Amino acid sequence: MNKKLITGGLIMAGFLLLAVGIATGGVNDVLNKAIRICYECIGIG
Amino acid sequence: MKSGKRKLVQVITAVLYNCNFTGFASGKIYKGKLKSACVPGLNCYSCPGAVSSCPLGSLQQSLVSSKYRFPYYMLGMLLLLGALLGRFICGFLCPFGLVQELLFKIPTKKIKKGKWSRALSYVKYVVLAVFVIGIPLIFAVPGFCKYICPQGILEGALPLAAANESVRGMLGKLFSFKLIIAIAILVAAVFIFRVFCRFICPLGAIYSFFNRVSVARMEVDEAKCTHCNACVRFCKMDIKKVGDAECIQCGECAGVCATCAISRKPIIGTKKDSQEEAT
Structure with a gap:
């Protein structure tokens, strides 16, 4: 299959998933985790 | 592109990812809205300087929360980054890649690639399946961040502990364990080119799926x-x-x-x- 077609399809799918994620509030999961110190990351537990 | 130009891009990228400079002095992390987006490379969101999220940490957190919400957002983010840039991100936009390349410049005898390194390069897919997908889904714990990630120690724990007494007081056995892993990786990077990227990094493993068809x-x-x-x-x-x-x-x-x-x-x-x- 044409590489350009695959790339285009993946980009469109990426945008679509991103839009659905924003609409369903998935972005809040990321934000809520990132604005607190991640205890797992820094080795507290 | 000349190697020097690439280094410059890597340095600028690392500084831009971590431009909340006041955080390093206060020992507190940035809490603004920018953190709802991810940077392309491996960069701990608990780094006091980080102004955006780590894609790997965010993916694990989304999988931990996937009982309540399917992780559309992070899958979309990684799909988009992978389809646009592939492993260009590893070569140009990852601060930990830069750290390893600088360590490899230390003049000493180097261990060259061979069949052994080719075989070990598949380990990163196992790390991805077990620590980034399996453990978060089954045990609701971000396995890679908790047990392996050297960036969490380098960018998160050490600068936070240096400036924040309460964080310093909480560090225990897990920190010691992760510190040993981080030191081992950094020492190995002196002798083996990009040892973490080649054998361990699950983010590189994700981007590798797109590398043949990515725009870059x-x-x-x-x-x-x-x-x-x-x-x-x-x-x-x-x-x-x-x-x-x-x-x-x-x-x-x-x-x-x-x-x-x-x-x-x-x-x-x-x-x-x-x-x-x-x-």
Whole structure:
């Protein structure tokens, strides 16, 4: 299959998933985790 | 693109990812809305300087929360980054890649790639399946962040502990365990080129799935290629072919191609750059 077609399809799918994620509030999961110190990351537990 | 230019891009990227400079003095992390987006490279969101999120940490957190919400957002983010840039991100936009490359510059005897390193390059897919997907889904714990990630120690724990007494007081056995892993990786990086990227990094493993079809990619002109394999021998990664899953798109192989068959598609750096580098 044409590489350009695959790339285009993946980009469109990426945008679509991103839009659905924003609409369903998935972005809040990321934000809520990132604005607190991640205890797992820094080795507290 | 010349190696020096690539280093400059890597340094600028690392500074931009971590430009909340006041955080390093206060020992507190940035809490603004920018953190709802991810940077492309491995950069701990608990770094006091980080202004955006880590894609790997966010993916694990989304999988931990996937009982309540399917992780559309993070899957979309990674799909988009992978389809646009592939492992160009590893070569140019990852601060931990830069750290390892700088350590590899320390003049000492180096361990060269071979069949052993090619075999070990598959370990990162196991790390991805077990620590990034399996453990978060089954045990609701971000396994890679908790047990392996050296960036969490380097960028998160050490600067936070240096400036924040309460964090310093909480560090225990897990921190010691992760610190040993981080030190082992950094020491190994002195002798083995990008040891973490080649054998362990699950983010590189994700981007490798897209590397042949991403908008940014390395391509070989089959009409010009003489199959001398000079590019594969010159490359310090475990590639079988330029532009495959292991290629980080640094473009340095273009400089050793006698027939100028290697080019970067379609962004930055040209064949002209490569020829300049060769001369």
